[in-house]
Amino acid sequence: MSDRMRRLLPGLAVAAVTLALPAFLDDSALSVYIFLGLAAMVTVGVSLLMGYAGQVSLGQGAFYAVGGYTAGILAVHGGPPVAGLLAAPVVAAAFAVVVGVPLLRLRGHHLAFATLATQLILLSLAGQLEFTGGDIGLQGIPRFGAGSFELGDASGYAYLTWAGVALVMLVTRNVIASRPGRALRALATSETAAASSGVPVGRYKLVVFALSAAFAGLAGGIYAFYVGYVAPGSFPVLLSIEYIVMAVVGGLGTIWGAVVGAAAITLLVQALNVLGTAPGMPSYAPSVLSYAVYALLLIVVVLFLPHGLLPAVTRRLSSRRAREADARP
Template identity: 70%
Template sequence: MRLAVAAVAALVLPLLLPERHLATFVLLTLAAAVTVGVSLLMGYAGQVSLGQASFSAIGAYTAGLLAVHGVPPVPALLAAPIVAAVAAVLIGFPLLRLRGHHLAFATLAVQLILLSLLAQAEWAGGAIGLQGIPRFSVGDFSLREDIGYAYLALLVLGIALLVSRNVVSSRPGRGLRAAATSEIAAAASGVPVGGYRLVVFALSASFAGLAGGVYAFYLGYLAPGSFPVLLSIEYVVMAVVGGLGTLAGPVVGAVLIVVLVQVLNTLGTMPGMPDYAPSVLSYAVYALLLVGCVLFLPRGVVPALRAVADRGVARRTGAG
């Protein structure tokens, strides 16, 4: 019932939002789709990635380059998650042998290398960027208004949530949860920990690649600066704040962070504020949110709200 209500609310919301807020809604929804993969990777597979934006970049450039060179938008968009997943398998095969902060730094290094390569690659537009990406279209129908991209972004988020839900409830999902708790015990029970983690790594990359593909068609322009390291950190903060190992957590975390960033950007650009105010405020808020979550909401917002609701139900049941 709650899932149906949430789905209806998500479908109605773009119709109620003012035109000036639809762009924020599109970017927020795409960020939530990427964060679903981060939550799946960190919460269930127990792996930390600080380079998730690199897979968004791979998906975006895949879709953008194919579209610029005459490939229809639909197959170009479908290629984005596939190429991102293949890249994740090639990268993850050696990197997933690492653990903890070693893996986090390795994924961060991958993103830095990718951004450097894109900045030097003339075929990808170099530092100037890839221009002339057409609008997304299906046959003669073309998406030219923000509300159309809002529903396309919602479709991407819905796919990410549905696939993640099926994975979590499957036998591999149970094996991943066991591995996140104790890798040695899971391996002793016959769980192919390495194989499962590689699959989840590729799956989370495919979510990021698909979101990146929609992002490319929405903006019509790509540059290496569109996928900074800070963006990968944002995804991790969204997942942690919302609640790792949950499906609602990434959505809640994305809403909180994106809305907060918009508010801070508005404050930072007010008359009298220095030019560096928006970036400084953003870094400070990420730090404060992480510290606050670790101290007061170690499991995230969604698990905390569920715990409060469960206590309320228990009290009413006991009183009855």
Template identity: 80%
Template sequence: MIKLGAGLLVAAATLVLPAVLDDSGLAVYILLGLAAMVTVGVSLLMGYAGQVSLGQGAFYAIGAYTAALLALGGVPPLAGLLAAPVVAALSALVIGTPLLRLRGHHLAFATLAMQLILLSLAGQLEFTGGDIGLQAIPQFSVGSFEVGGAAAYAYMTWGGLALVMLVTHNVITSRPGRALRALATSEIAAASSGIPVGRYKLVVFALSAAFAGLAGGIYCFYTGYVAPGSFPVLISIQYIVMAVVGGLGTIWGAVVGAGAITLLVQGLDRLASLPGMPTYAPSVLSYAVYALVLILVVLFLPNGLVPAITGRLSRDRDTARR
């Protein structure tokens, strides 16, 4: 009953907020939803499958560039948006085949290198617009209906997040989900139990990339512009911080973590824009605060915010029953 009530409350707030927020608030709300979409995939990949990736920003970029290139080429925006997660997932299958033979920090650094290579190529290739990027991307539309205004994109974003959360829930409650948890505990034990470890790692890597690709597709239509600078390396680190803060291996933890870090970043940006601040202040503050937040969470909330809160509520209920 408590979970149902909380879910209905969140759903109601999601529907009401776009109608009451101003343009700046809507921009934060949309970016929060997009970040949560990617972070759910990170939580699935790291929390359930035990695979560390510092390259989710690359798949976010792939989804954005895919949708943008198709839309600019005359393809209906809906087809471009649908192609974004598919191309991101296929890219993950190709890239993940050699990379997922690595483990731990080796895999993390390899995925980070993947993003650096991708951004370098996007900045040099002519069809991606080089460092200038792709501009004048058409508004998202379905037939004669065109999505206009930030409020419409907010509903679109959070609808996509709801879809991602539903898919993730169905995956983790299924038999493959149990296999993923076994894989995260011990790959050797999982393999000895008959679980195709390599295949499962590749599939969950592709699924998390598809989530990022979908977010990237929505992002490109919302901003109308994509460039290598839209997807810095810091963004991939940000997604991991979000997942850890909210609680790895939890769906709602990804959303809570994305909300907490997005609001924190907005506060840091305002602080960095104050008169007298150097131009490098935003990046320096971000890295410093991310490091501090991670240290504090690991020390005092090792399982993240959502597991800590739900654990506390569970203990309070048990105490009340006694």
């Protein structure tokens, strides 16, 4: 088997399973499957931003919210749902450019706290403005559709969500493989060295920040149409922390690692919610369990799998194949 075919087979297998799963899942499992895909979409952007460009953001939930509100407001006021979904990533990217011009002058934890503050300010404004529905939220968002066609069940949203994941992964792969992608890796290593090599550091930082925001905005737009309702409470700060944990657990700087991390954390959170809402458990159990598990996971990954789950598994498989090749006569 050629090396090219060997590299394609895992992706083809995952694509086949992704397309087949909605036919076998009930509504409850389909809902988890959709939210998993939405999380993967945002986490790919986080992995690109942090793993390749070396920029830390604790505010991806803000861009997720911008996409959700953009799609919802346009659809509620009579706009075509397709236009709302297309506008969601564009408006999220534009918002990222506006806030990114001053914020990206910061570095490290200063940038992280600034992006976190951006989300808090945005949610506060959304709770006060009339056209966003205030604290009550934006209700009555119509289902996604085009013309007379309308997505009527969860399986349709599952296919839409995972089509979005495929698009995001394809765009990210092409960016990474391009000349700007190599410049981003240089930027993550040393901004000074990258600048001395002719890399327009400020411009590249802003572009990758906007691109990761566009991914989150697309996910937010799909979320708005699927749930039919958005409010400030739909986008808590914990959501942004989840995306960071997903990217770190799966493997920063890897496309498939973001999907693996999103799947692992989403399924784990689902299991913790089931455990936390079991009879006899206190009302605060789900949130306490979530925070405790995030902390424990980060400690375990940093100590034992510093590069994340997927790189660790890939390295082990490569070592095994190398040993088998050496053992052949």
